[in-house]
Amino acid sequence: MRVETNVLQGDCEEELHRFPDDFFDLVITSPPYADRRQNTYGGVRPEEYVDWFLPRSEQFLRVLKPTGSFVLNIKEKAENGERHTYVLELILALRQQGWLWTEEYIWHKKNCYPGKWPNRFRDAWERLLHFTKSRKFKMNQEAVMVPMGDWAQPRLKALGKNDVVRFDSQVGSGFGKNIANWVERSMAYPTNVVHMATECGNKNHSAAFPLALPEWFIRLFTDEHDWVLDPFMGSGTTLRAASALRRNSVGIDILKEYCALTKRQFEEEQYVLFEEPASYGK
Amino acid sequence: MRVETNVLQGDCEEELHRFPDDFFDLVITSPPYADRRQNTYGGVRPEEYVDWFLPRSEQFLRVLKPTGSFVLNIKEKAENGERHTYVLELILALRQQGWLWTEEYIWHKKNCYPGKWPNRFRDAWERLLHFTKSRKFKMNQEAVMVPMGDWAQPRLKALGKNDVVRFDSQVGSGFGKNIANWVERSMAYPTNVVHMATECGNKNHSAAFPLALPEWFIRLFTDEHDWVLDPFMGSGTTLRAASALRRNSVGIDILKEYCALTKRQFEEEQYVLFEEPASYGK
DNA sequence: AGCTCTTATGAATCATTGA
DNA sequence: GTCAATGATTCATAAGAGC
Numbered sequence: 001m002r003v004e005t006n007v008l009q010g011d012c013e014e015e016l017h018r019f020p021d022d023f024f025d026l027v028i029t030s031p032p033y034a035d036r037r038q039n040t041y042g043g044v045r046p047e048e049y050v051d052w053f054l055p056r057s058e059q060f061l062r063v064l065k066p067t068g069s070f071v072l073n074i075k076e077k078a079e080n081g082e083r084h085t086y087v088l089e090l091i092l093a094l095r096q097q098g099w100l101w102t103e104e105y106i107w108h109k110k111n112c113y114p115g116k117w118p119n120r121f122r123d124a125w126e127r128l129l130h131f132t133k134s135r136k137f138k139m140n141q142e143a144v145m146v147p148m149g150d151w152a153q154p155r156l157k158a159l160g161k162n163d164v165v166r167f168d169s170q171v172g173s174g175f176g177k178n179i180a181n182w183v184e185r186s187m188a189y190p191t192n193v194v195h196m197a198t199e200c201g202n203k204n205h206s207a208a209f210p211l212a213l214p215e216w217f218i219r220l221f222t223d224e225h226d227w228v229l230d231p232f233m234g235s236g237t238t239l240r241a242a243s244a245l246r247r248n249s250v251g252i253d254i255l256k257e258y259c260a261l262t263k264r265q266f267e268e269e270q271y272v273l274f275e276e277p278a279s280y281g282k
Numbered sequence: 283m284r285v286e287t288n289v290l291q292g293d294c295e296e297e298l299h300r301f302p303d304d305f306f307d308l309v310i311t312s313p314p315y316a317d318r319r320q321n322t323y324g325g326v327r328p329e330e331y332v333d334w335f336l337p338r339s340e341q342f343l344r345v346l347k348p349t350g351s352f353v354l355n356i357k358e359k360a361e362n363g364e365r366h367t368y369v370l371e372l373i374l375a376l377r378q379q380g381w382l383w384t385e386e387y388i389w390h391k392k393n394c395y396p397g398k399w400p401n402r403f404r405d406a407w408e409r410l411l412h413f414t415k416s417r418k419f420k421m422n423q424e425a426v427m428v429p430m431g432d433w434a435q436p437r438l439k440a441l442g443k444n445d446v447v448r449f450d451s452q453v454g455s456g457f458g459k460n461i462a463n464w465v466e467r468s469m470a471y472p473t474n475v476v477h478m479a480t481e482c483g484n485k486n487h488s489a490a491f492p493l494a495l496p497e498w499f500i501r502l503f504t505d506e507h508d509w510v511l512d513p514f515m516g517s518g519t520t521l522r523a524a525s526a527l528r529r530n531s532v533g534i535d536i537l538k539e540y541c542a543l544t545k546r547q548f549e550e551e552q553y554v555l556f557e558e559p560a561s562y563g564k
Numbered sequence: 565a566g567c568t569c570t571t572a573t574g575a576a577t578c579a580t581t582g583a
Numbered sequence: 584g585t586c587a588a589t590g591a592t593t594c595a596t597a598a599g600a601g602c
Contacts, residue, residue, distance in 0.1 A: 033575055036586075078577065081417040083383050088370040101365045103402050106388055108475050113576040114593030116471060119421060120385050122594080123576060124473030135363040139401060189398065191406030193390050197596055198574055209575090430594080470594065 001225060004248045005239055005266060009259040012231035012252040016059040024250075025138065025226035027060045028217050028238055030073040030209055034086055046077065049086040050093050056231065061098055063229065067138045069221040070099065073107065073209055075126040081119055091129065099131040103192060107213065111197045128194065128217075143219040145187040214241040222247055236262030283507060286530045287521055287548060291541040294513035294534040298341040306532075307420065307508035309342045310499050310520055312355040312491050316368055328359070331368040332375050338513065343380055345511065349420045351503040352381065355389065355491055357408040363401055373411065381413040385474060389495065393479045410476065410499075425501040427469040496523040504529055518544030 008015045031053070034046040044052045060070055076087040095101055105128035112124040199210040214237060218228055224246045230238035233251030235258060242249035243266070253259050290297045313335070316328040326334045342352055358366040377383055387410035394406040481492040496519060500510060506528045512520035515533030517540060524531035525548070535541050 030575080035575090073575095075575075077575090078385070081382065081384065081578085083386060085374060085377065085383065088373055091370055092367060095367065100363065101367065102363065103360070104365060106390070106407050108388075108390065109574095109595095111574075111595035111597090112473055113574055114595085115576055115578090116423075116592050117577055119417070119419065120474065120577075121423070121471055122473045124475045125388050126575085135401070137401065141398075141403070189403055191394055191404045192402065193406040199597090473594095 003225070003243055003246050005243050006250045007233070007236070007239070007259050007263050007266075008250065008252045009254070009256055010252060011254050013056045013059055015252050016063055016231070019063045019250075021062055022065045023063045023227060024229045025065055025068045025222045026071070026218060027064055027068070027229045027231065028071040028073075028214055029230045029232045030234065031232045033074065034077060034084065036079070046079070046084045046086045050090050053090060054093060054097060057094055057097060057099070060229075060231065061133065064133055066134050067136065068133065069102075069137055069139075069217075070131040071217050071221070072129040072131065073126060073213070074129065075123070078120065078123075087127065094131060098133070100133070100135065101129070102132045102137075103130040104128070105130060106193045107209075108193055108195045109198050110195060128213075138221060138223075140220055140223070141189055144190055144216055146190055209237060211237055211241055214238040215245065218242055218245050218247055233262060234258055236265060239266065285507070285525060285528050287525050288532045289515070289518070289521070289541050289545050289548075290532065290534045291536070291538055292534065293536050295338045295341055297534050298345055298513070301345045301532075303344055304347045305345045305509060306511045307347055307350045307504045308353070308500060309346055309350070309511045309513065310353040310355075310496055311512045311514045312516065313514040315356065316359060316366065318361070328361070328366045328368045332372050335372060336375060336379060339376060339379060339381070342511075342513065343415065346415055348416050349418065350415065351384075351419055351421075351499075352413040353499050353503070354411040354413065355408060355495070356411065357405070360402065360405075369409065376413060380415070382415070382417065383411070384414045384419075385412040386410070387412060388475045389491075390475055390477045391480050392477060410495075420503060420505075422502055422505070423471055426472055426498055428472050430470040491519060493519055493523055496520040497527065500524055500527050500529055515544060516540055518547060521548065 008018075032044060034049045035043045036045060057070075064070060074087055074090075076084040078084070091101055107126045107128050109124050109126065112122050115122055194213070194216060196210050196212050214230075218238075218241055222228060222245075226247050228238065228242040228247050228249040230236075230249070230251045233239065233253040236251055239249045239251045239262060251262060253262075290300075314326065316331045317325045318327060339352075346352060356369055356372075358369040360366070373383055389408045389410050391406050391408065394404050397404055476495070476498060478492055478494050478498075496512075500520075500523055504510060504527075508529050510520065510524040510529050510531040512518075512531070512533045515521065515535040518533055521531045521533045521544060533541075533544060535544075
């Protein structure tokens with residue numbers, strides 16, 4: 001069975017009217033973050049962010065299956081020395097809209113942006129908010145289990161001073177013990193903290209999240225041939241992850257450039273798939 | 283100059299009336315989390331949590347210096363398959379009360395509680411909310427610097443884990459300046475994700491946080507002989523960290539058992555200090 | 565192939581300048 | 584006064600070069 005991958009150009013609030021209720025199994029997206037500047041892409045002011053978001057999330061709620069999930073990657077900006085509260089308000093508003101706030105995953109960005117300020121350290125994490133329509137939803141926990149052999153050993157080898165000092169010695173309690181536990185089992189369930197580097201890019205566009213991030217959630221919340229939606233597609237990372245995992249997908253973006261770029265990149269990757277199947281999906 | 287360490291038994295809302303305005307440099311605490319069970323320590327219902335907290339935080343605001351910081355360790359419970367929203371509401375309410383929500387640090391618990399549920403993974407993180415009274419507050423970023431990437435790669439190979447741990451704990455106990463001089467540019471500032479294991483509990487009480495956690499924030503937000511307050515003291519981890527770092531401290535707890543336990547443990551540690559000064563500060 | 569070393573750069577944030 | 588744009592700060596990665 002073939003996998004469909006569709007790119008739609010337009011505002012997701014409008015475009016989603018094409019789809020029936022209860023169609024998608026997963027909505028996963030990294031929307032444009034709030035920004036005071038008007039001339040950047042998607043510059044929505046922090047104060048207006050919730051009002052801007054709600055009519056769109058209402059459509060997400062409609063087109064999502066009762067067993068589906070909605071994963072929202074977002075992080076509030078700091079302005080005038082303080083964190084904005086619009087993300088907190090958005091969570092509360094989404095619950096009012098009918099969503100269940102099932103979980104908050106943390107994306108730990110190992111290679112976060114550098115910088116130094118008098119009142120804060122570098123921001124190394126973002127929220128991955130997990131909303132559902134019902135308490136019974138699809139979750140394939142086994143699909144994201146971490147293979148111990150493949151993971152722990154090279155990790156240990158590559159364990160620079162950073163890892164040891166930062167992860168371990170601050171406490172002094174047992175990496176050794178943990179390792180021993182890991183070796184006994186071959187697979188372990190992950191936690192709600194996802195460690196991933198941002199994609200260091202030869203990309204010509206600001207990639208929202210690394211491929212591995214949508215991949216992780218697509219494996220976790222969908223099966224093969226399920227339907228995945230990214231209503232703020234950007235450069236199309238979600239679609240590539242979905243396609244590689246044999247899920248049908250729809251990406252929507254308001255900018256023609258992004259849509260064209262995604263379509264083109266996608267065709268190139270399809271070509272690569274044909275040429276060197278082994279390297280695809282990496 | 284001697285360092286004072288005080289334990290007060292009572293409700294912090296009452297006990298703090300003893301203190302003048304603008305007295306403390308840091309308030310750091312892990313309050314009793316919301317809990318539906320009434321007969322456990324500090325069983326406050328989620329729905330009532332904000333109302334219960336606000337009169338107390340009003341006192342924190344009063345006794346904290348304008349340059350001081352308030353660090354709140356908290357995490358919302360999941361109930362009936364959903365995350366509670368009282369922590370979000372608390373943040374919004376604290377801002378209304380006059381606090382600035384300066385930052386949200388993530389405590390990544392490397393060895394989080396085991397368990398398996400159908401709709402979520404193990405919870406491996408907690409919030410460390412940083413509030414201040416003003417945009418100009420005290421922050422000693424150099425006090426929590428960590429060794430940098432390029433440097434120890436070859437050295438670490440030769441060293442082995444124990445050496446690294448010992449190196450780090452020496453830094454913690456006051457040799458930091460020397461180390462910093464040796465390696466000049468080899469130290470980097472940390473991020474807002476704090477990696478620490480929970481203290482593996484052979485303790486007879488559920489330790490709220492590991493010693494290293496208050497230690498980190500005490501070094502970051504206070505100088506020697508500053509005053510540290512933990513209004514929900516519990517087993518007294520904050521006080522031990524403060525004392526080891528030569529900060530004056532006040533701990534308040536409503537339970538006599540905790541107060542007695544902390545006093546007793548504290549005297550024991552003082553005794554250890556007298557016996558084997560070298561091992562203290564570990 | 566496996567190493568070391570070098571280089572570019574990423575949803576950042578704040579202070580300053582200018583409209 | 585408000586708002587928008589610019590410069591300075593700075594580190595964990597991947598990718599590429601060289602051996």
